Amino acid sequence: MSEIYRASTTAPVNIAVIKYWGKRDPKLNLPTNSSLSVTLSQNDLRTHTTASCSPSYPSEDTLLLNGSPQDVSGARTQACFRELRALRKELEDKDGSLPKLSSYPLKIVSENNFPTAAGLASSAAGFAALVRAIANLYELPASPTDLSRIARQGSGSACRSLFGGYVGWEQGTAQDGSDSVAFQVAPASHWPNMRAIILVVSAAKKGVSSTTGMQTTVATSSLFSARANETVPRRMKEMQEAVQNKDFESFAKTTMVDSNSFHATCLDTYPPIFYLNDVSRAAIKVVEAINAAAGKIIAAYTFDAGPNAVIYYLEENEKDVAGLFKVALGEKEGWAVQRGEAVQANSAALDKVQQDAGVAVDLLKEGVSRIILTGVGEGPVKTDESLINEKGEPVSSA
Amino acid sequence: MSEIYRASTTAPVNIAVIKYWGKRDPKLNLPTNSSLSVTLSQNDLRTHTTASCSPSYPSEDTLLLNGSPQDVSGARTQACFRELRALRKELEDKDGSLPKLSSYPLKIVSENNFPTAAGLASSAAGFAALVRAIANLYELPASPTDLSRIARQGSGSACRSLFGGYVGWEQGTAQDGSDSVAFQVAPASHWPNMRAIILVVSAAKKGVSSTTGMQTTVATSSLFSARANETVPRRMKEMQEAVQNKDFESFAKTTMVDSNSFHATCLDTYPPIFYLNDVSRAAIKVVEAINAAAGKIIAAYTFDAGPNAVIYYLEENEKDVAGLFKVALGEKEGWAVQRGEAVQANSAALDKVQQDAGVAVDLLKEGVSRIILTGVGEGPVKTDESLINEKGEPVSSA
Structure with a gap:
């Protein structure tokens, strides 16, 4: 049996205090104004995501959220997959000894610790966790700033969930969105109360x-x-x-x-x-x-x-x-x-x-x-608790 | 017994389609933007006002609205009284044979044909009727435009109730408000349906x-x-x-x-x-x-x-x-x-x-x-139906 590669993370929800509303480029999710948010504690609200890949997986990438299969064919999810695979491919091209993870199908399992019925925008935590988990899986040297650029393409405000504490999202001016990234204004420890x-x-x-x-x-x-x-x-x-x-x-x-x-x-x-x-x-x-x-x-x-x-x-x-x-x-x-x-x-x-x-x-x-x-709380945290077992099957946390 | 002078009018409600909101001069009721309204039919919504004056009246000006005495000491009502008296005084100064109405106390009686409980802003119709009735009483040659300048000082949107049909209020630029007046965009007959x-x-x-x-x-x-x-x-x-x-x-x-x-x-x-x-x-x-x-x-x-x-x-x-x-x-x-x-x-x-x-x-x-x-309806209409009888006593329309 081929090897199953796995990596897991949790990522937080953030609630903006300067709101993001309006895109100057809908495809790249480039905003018409900068925004700023408070990252909320993952004890209370978080997405837990395991990213996994294997040559033995069926050829389609899949995503299971709270036990339900999700459509990953949308342009936003595809953009995240594509960008992360490209970064992995660079590593593989530089070092021939690395396994070719970028060519394997992805299997992703995700769970929120809060009910969907709560009506909270979970896409920020969701895309932040997805991007962070795949980056962990691929062992990318990417910084939270780099990942924020990718997560932004999944869901604009997701870029702010790559950091803990008080987080800005600079609208940027570049047409390709390269400077439209999140930055930490202050860590949670600066103003923890x-x-x-x-x-x-x-x-x-x-x-x-x-x-x-x-x-x-x-x-x-x-x-x-x-x-x-x-x-x-x-x-x-x-x-x-x-x-x-x-x-x-x-x-x-x-x-x-x-x-x-x-x-x-x-x-x-x-x-x-x-x-x-x-x-x-x-x-x-x-x-x-x-x-x-x-x-x-x-x-x-x-x-x-x-x-x-x-x-x-x-x-x-x-x-x-x-x-x-x-x-x-x-x-x-x-x-x-x-x-x-x-x-x-x-x-x-x-x-x-x-x-x-x-x-x-x-x-x-x-x-x-x-x-x-x-x-206020911390940014994404790597975890050993996997939502996918050694056989590549989804398991429930808890 | 001294003579009792009386004149009556009805005046309409107007509902703006370009809203008045914001004063650049709160004392003169000068607006921060022009506005435009539709004058509504007086069959359905109107204020009926009789203005009266007499040397025999008690020395204080009075206003009875729907049977309740109103405070007329406020700066807005006083501004209307003052401006109208000044115009009358000009006539009296030019023609010594005119009775000195400008020096007599005013007694005003006003009735709305719609319940206060309806929560409709009645101040527009109220001030338009007040100003029009006193202008009639004083036999002023003032045009609706002139009167709109005065009514505006009572209640901003009242200036638009001096005209029927489709009515604008030009914000004007003069510091004294002389060019902040209402104008008729089109009479009701232009677009009567x-x-x-x-x-x-x-x-x-x-x-x-x-x-x-x-x-x-x-x-x-x-x-x-x-x-x-x-x-x-x-x-x-x-x-x-x-x-x-x-x-x-x-x-x-x-x-x-x-x-x-x-x-x-x-x-x-x-x-x-x-x-x-x-x-x-x-x-x-x-x-x-x-x-x-x-x-x-x-x-x-x-x-x-x-x-x-x-x-x-x-x-x-x-x-x-x-x-x-x-x-x-x-x-x-x-x-x-x-x-x-x-x-x-x-x-x-x-x-x-x-x-x-x-x-x-x-x-x-x-x-x-x-x-x-x-x-849509007409502007103020002079009426012989008086809310004050020959003896200077309020009577109900009914």
Whole structure:
């Protein structure tokens, strides 16, 4: 029997605080503006991927995600496979003793530790893990920056999941996308007390896909170019400074206004795109009330292309942010984990916001289906835990 | 007994299709961009105002609106009174035989033919009627343009209610606001078949006032200047052409994108301002489905600073627009009037949009409290029906 080559990694989810929206080159996933995100802890949210290859595998590349076969014939997945194989081929050409892995079919098995039903964009973690796992399999000397260039072609925001901590994605100017890569603004250890609570909103149905949506925005929004060309460049600087200085108020303010700006350009699209619903608006209202009660900004909301609220706060304010939601939302899936049990329910905090945001609290309680507690975390981590056994068969983790 | 002088007028509501949002001079109500509206028929929505003065009246100016005394000490009402008195004084100074009305206290009585509960911005009709009635009382030779300059100081959009039909408000450039006046783009007779259905949404509570809201937008939205300086000037031209050419598709498209643009800058405000709620979004969705079913644009939504949808359409498409809402919304206050009874319920039209917008139809049915059917109409009309009797006492119209 031919040898089975295997390598595994985990990769994190990231949630942007300066949003990526709009492609200047849809094929290469080159963005119209730079963006910046916080990489979230893989204890709470991660994709675990094993990449494997063997001359004995059936000739088609395959990908199994959470037990379901995925279509890998799409241009994006193909671009990642092609680029990684080309890098492996270079190594093989230089050193004839290396096994010709680039010519073997790939078998990839991937699992998320969070339910798809959570409605979290898992493509960032997914493509980051896929690229990192194949790079490990091929023993490429590629840096996270190099890999970010490849992962970007799978899913734009995936490039930011190649790094931990606070991560930028430089839009770049080169036509071939060579300078459109991720970079680490600061490692998680620089500002380790950043926390996030995700309020998962029960959405009636999936809205407009982000790929379609962002290109409609580019084509039709009259306000979009002001965002891409003026607003975001300024905010990228402000945000990097805020992270360097660990200035939460500045970080939070910029996070909130940038989320609003992004959703404003969605609304300015024709036909308009709405990702925020009344429950999302209620989350904004409650965050505003939390900050008003604190007399300063201790919580920041941000929303991706969906109604779920991600609320950033610092560990030292957990009682006034997560503690409030623990009382306000009552029993929800997500509290019964270690991090959730550690949160102290804080009725006094809820009392303070009731007058300002009583209706909003009721709406949230009704509209939020589960919560996820997490915080800033590390980039992809190599693991020996393989999702493919020695015989080349998928096995389940856990 | 001293003589009682009286004059009465009615004035219309207008709903903008290019929105006014942002003041460059809050005191003079000078806008940051031009705007354009459709004056709505006074059969359906109007303010009826009688202005009266007499040396025998108590020395304070008074205003009774729908039977309730109003505060007239505010700078805006005072500006209108002052400007109108000054014009009267000029006449009196030129012709010594004229009674000195400018020196007499004013007593004004005003009534709306629509419930305040409808949540319609009534200040436009209110100030237009107030200014027109006093101008009539003073027998001023002032043109609607002159009066629009005065009414604007009461409430910005009131200037557009001095004209019927399709009305622009030129932002002007003069510091004193002398060139910030309304003008008629076309009379109602030019394009008389323009109809509107207003879906009144039961709002939990009143949001941010438009005066506060628009100045926060000017101060904090990074996208606002692109709207005011680039987007609106272009759309003002497009809209005037659409009206001149009676080109409904162009009129409708521009109406919808401008409403979206306005609400986008509200969302881009910090803290964000939301006037649209899930019911408003449902109205947008249903209009999109109506247009998709028709294969062309036959309906256009627009939203002022609140959740109510105003949907413009042409009389010839009444069956496919109002007829659909008659079936979709079921029994609602507003159908049991002459115009409402004339609308043919159209189940076939509803069937066509059910697949695209079934959830939205349900949300609308639940969230819309009443409807108002109306259409393009005339400007202020002088009337002999007085709300003040010969003795200077308020009487009800009825």
